[in-house]
Amino acid sequence: MTIRAVVRGVGHYLPARVVPNAEFEASLDTSDEWIRTRSGIERRHFAAEGETTSDLGAAAARAALDDAGLGAADIDAIIVATSTPDLTFPSVATMIQAKIGLTTGFAFDVQAVCAGFVFALANANALILAGQARRVMVIGAETFSRILDFTDRSTCVLFGDGAGALILEAAGGEGTAADRGILSADLNSDGSHLDLLYVDGGVSTSGTAGHLRMQGNQVFRHAIEKLAETAHTALDKAGLSAADVDWIVPHQANLRIIEGTARRMQVPMERVVVTVQDHGNTSAASIPLALSVGKARGQVSEGDIVVTEAIGGGLAWGAVVLRW
Ligand code: UT7
Numbered sequence: 001m002t003i004r005a006v007v008r009g010v011g012h013y014l015p016a017r018v019v020p021n022a023e024f025e026a027s028l029d030t031s032d033e034w035i036r037t038r039s040g041i042e043r044r045h046f047a048a049e050g051e052t053t054s055d056l057g058a059a060a061a062r063a064a065l066d067d068a069g070l071g072a073a074d075i076d077a078i079i080v081a082t083s084t085p086d087l088t089f090p091s092v093a094t095m096i097q098a099k100i101g102l103t104t105g106f107a108f109d110v111q112a113v114c115a116g117f118v119f120a121l122a123n124a125n126a127l128i129l130a131g132q133a134r135r136v137m138v139i140g141a142e143t144f145s146r147i148l149d150f151t152d153r154s155t156c157v158l159f160g161d162g163a164g165a166l167i168l169e170a171a172g173g174e175g176t177a178a179d180r181g182i183l184s185a186d187l188n189s190d191g192s193h194l195d196l197l198y199v200d201g202g203v204s205t206s207g208t209a210g211h212l213r214m215q216g217n218q219v220f221r222h223a224i225e226k227l228a229e230t231a232h233t234a235l236d237k238a239g240l241s242a243a244d245v246d247w248i249v250p251h252q253a254n255l256r257i258i259e260g261t262a263r264r265m266q267v268p269m270e271r272v273v274v275t276v277q278d279h280g281n282t283s284a285a286s287i288p289l290a291l292s293v294g295k296a297r298g299q300v301s302e303g304d305i306v307v308t309e310a311i312g313g314g315l316a317w318g319a320v321v322l323r324w
Contacts, residue, residue, distance in 0.1 A: 053085060
């Protein structure tokens with residue numbers, strides 16, 4: 001028998017405030033038309049003043065527990081993917097642990113920017129396969145609105161806030177691609193591209209949180225090239241091909257990147273979960289948000305082969321293949 005990390009529950013949370021593209025027209029030389037055409041984004045959510053990443057993550061965690069029919073005490077470990085923590089330390093994961101009323105198990109953060117959820121999922125899978133934990137809550141939670149430069153039209157119109165959570169549970173499998181659960185992962189980083197996407201502040205440099213800086217068209221070029229490749233590698237590792245894919249659940253940065261990747265993978269857009277129009281780019285939160293919304297829409301259901309793929313600052317990129 002093989003151990004598999006199987007999805008037991010999923011949930012999400014979006015802050016109440018919805019910001020339509022038109023809101024940026026008042027203060028910037030931009031337009032709803034430009035933002036829609038270049039990115040596919042129509043609106044995004046921004047956290048309220050005082051509402052933190054751990055608040056968003058805890059709300060998503062509660063929704064996932066409800067979906068799974070579990071209580072907080074049933075969780076052995078919490079991994080949070082985020083680049084926008086409440087504080088420099090402790091981890092957002094321990095804050096969420098406290099907010100859902102859990103004092104046992106262990107909790108830590110993973111920082112791989114927009115690829116964070118894919119990295120966290122692969123790490124949660126490894127913990128379960130190693131017998132370190134039986135049930136792991138994997139959360140992507142971000143308040144990117146707090147690190148945006150609202151005078152920079154090339155970045156501030158693209159990002160949003162939100163959180164999604166997935167509960168993985170150890171289960172028995174046959175060791176074949178017919179098993180439910182995580183089937184494979186492919187993770188990559190290349191730190192030589194720091195200048196393409198970074199935050200210009202930090203604890204050991206400026207002592208400030210800083211603002212997001214991005215050479216968007218350069219990141220775009222890498223995304224188109226690397227996402228289909230990592231997805232193919234992960235499918236290969238699972239013994240599957242693009243024809244087996246029921247759903248691509250991609251990082252939601254730009255509709256043109258999502259479409260370009262699907263085209264390269266030869267998967268039709270009817271089999272891609274798209275939420276970027278409503279959420280913008282929520283970095284590490286975008287994939288669990290899309291998984292939760294996709295399930296609610298009836299797009300992702302038990303037995304489906306799901307491919308998640310993401311790229312972000314670092315650069316860091318990767319893909320996870322799972323049978324839902
Ligand atoms: O999640 C992490 C990874 N991040 C991403 O995947 C983002 C990847 N990049 C992108 O999504 C796209 O590159 C953008 C949406 C950021 C930009 O689209 P683009 O087609 O690559 O446009 P561009 O950066 O080449 O800019 C085209 C023009 C420029 O003007 P000029 O130089 O042609 O006169 C920009 O100054 O669009 C201008 N521009 C804008 N115009 C109106 C840039 N931002 C705006 C704006 N409104 N908000």
